[in-house]
Amino acid sequence: MKKTLVSALTTALVVGAASTTFAAANPFSDVPADHWAYDAVSQLAADGVIEGYGDTTFRGNQNITRYEMAQMIAKAMAKSDVSAADKALIDKLAAEFSDELGNLGVRVSNLERNADKVKWTGEARYTYTSTRDEQNDGSQVKDNADKLQLRLFPTAEINQNWHVKARLTAKTDISSDKGDDGNVKLTYVYADGQYKNFDVKLGKMPLYSVADDGLVLDDFFSGAQVTFGKDLKTTLEAGRWNLEDANNHINGYNDATETYDNLQKDSAANYQGIELNYAPSKLRLGAAYRHFNSDAFTKVANYSNDTNGSDDANIWSVGAGYKFDHNWDLFGAFAKNEEADNNNTSHNIQLSYKGTDIANKGTWGAYAAYRYLGQNVSLMPTYDTAHIAHLNEKGWEVGAAYVPFTNVYTAVEYFDGKNFAGNDAKTLFGRVSFFF
Template structure:
């Protein structure tokens, strides 16, 4: 094979992947500016795909060995940000030189395709929180925690993916964790079609962003796009966290839910209904209805909230929960210097927010929360929250100071 053929094969790759359409300065004495391959050869050299010879020549008319060509292909395979067409060309070249690439210790195209089908995302974060009882009627609580989370997603085909969440935690205050064990929190297969989606496995149930911050082992189906109807059923294990109020001490329950929602560019709204069949409680069925709404006024401001009410177990205050939050801008983890702030009022009755997701206002508390976040550098985000709360059932008052730094990858 001659290098003139190599240039022809790789020109499309290099031009497509280059960050500029201008060729680099002439790196080879024997490739004049008016040569037909000048732009391709110069850019190949600038990108580190070819290196030429020690005497500063390219020797474009000389024959090269298959190993020399394989080395060029290997460098091309290592390039990132190439187009789909360029990836196809790389795969063809790597298939042709598969034996040489294997001998060079480079993964061949088929393995690269498989690797591309698995995406790894996650975060490492540190959380510090202080919940201070202002009246000394209860014990203060402190949180110092490191969390390492992996969230892989593997492509099965064009419609189906397998997803998971793995967590490992360390109590920073005592420098102790779970002895290096990683907890598999979620694992599910998800199929997405034009007007239909299905989840099978262990996943976050409907409304897991507010009052059901748990996992359900079962199935969920959704119909529609902007307007959706959602049905779900499965077994919910409380994993040692028996919730609050009427669910305190429960081990597991059958969880069924149904909901409808609507989302467009600015507005969202939805209602849902949950029922849990309990074992230990004298009340064998826990039922709750939830309504949500939100509106984005422009790129910087938005308002959102929810209202939830459970079947009356204690009193009406404990059975109700609601939140109203005003958001201004918001930290974008990809863009350093972006920031956001919010102000919220929350009332979190213990029977209506069994597994609350909120950090500054706790279950069985009502009060104001103010917070903000900031992106220090790409994929590094800091968050601060302050809550000034009062007990719903009781006279206690509390301040909560919350801080978190997240490193995304």
């Protein structure tokens, strides 16, 4: 593991710098006063944590080894006048670099080695969705939704390779002040084993169609997932996908009564999938095949006019993207359900500019996209403007995101198009998230 010296010091080892009003004098000739890391570098030099080189240079863009990082951690461990927060950070770093510190003769206690076994992060999210759908008689149906959501993400370390990850979710509808059954729900929990070029997950975990960038799915499933490879990554998945979240659009266009009965009989589909993703540099390519089996598909995702329709959904998708530079990115995808005889294709093309980083105030991004979404192939797409009850639509979408403060994310998106019957369909979506 190598990182640049500036990145290592200012993002992980800012001992003393955060609490100092005026930074110490800078001893390095290659760190000007207007450099973004000036204060942290100067303070760390004054504290004796860093020394630089004999020619008065700092060489902040030069890679460092783990042993060099361990030497700086050892010097920080020797400091006594540090805050509780800085002490916790030092303990965390000491645990991560314990082997290197041991080789340097620095003792790390069992308590330090086991520091931060369980970590908690979270998000408080507000979303606003406003839809305007034209009916066959020319009238409009308007629907507005204000939602609050709290997400908590615990991560527990089992050993160097294995972690348990989970998400707890609570929801509230602001318009009615009604919570989600008054309960905090366990959205997912899974064990994640990470090895060199190999990753295995077991439990209930995110189900995201990486190859097409969420054109087909962005949900969760219970089972197993294995990913291996370096530039060319292969992902194998198998398990069960709960159809209850997809119930709204499953019932939306065909025989609702019979569909609902089938859904109650077989609410979770058997699922198997394979993905290939190749991303060596600026170019990225993806291909995927997914198979679902459930009685609920008999009258929905398949032959709607055939009472003996298949209970399978066989969906393949491809995607391709190119990152021109640090700012511009173009991506396109296509997907088809071979078992369905209608609304069975989806495609999307999106041009993105820049992007947000919640750790950096003032960062922003924008995009423009054209989307064509058939409900029998885009089962649970990732797009905020195309929620599960708002598919079988095509049109243009634009969006922008901005980080006004550190760990605060804002976004607005607008879709202007038509449904497959030719009626106007418009969606406005807004989001504000606070991360902690």
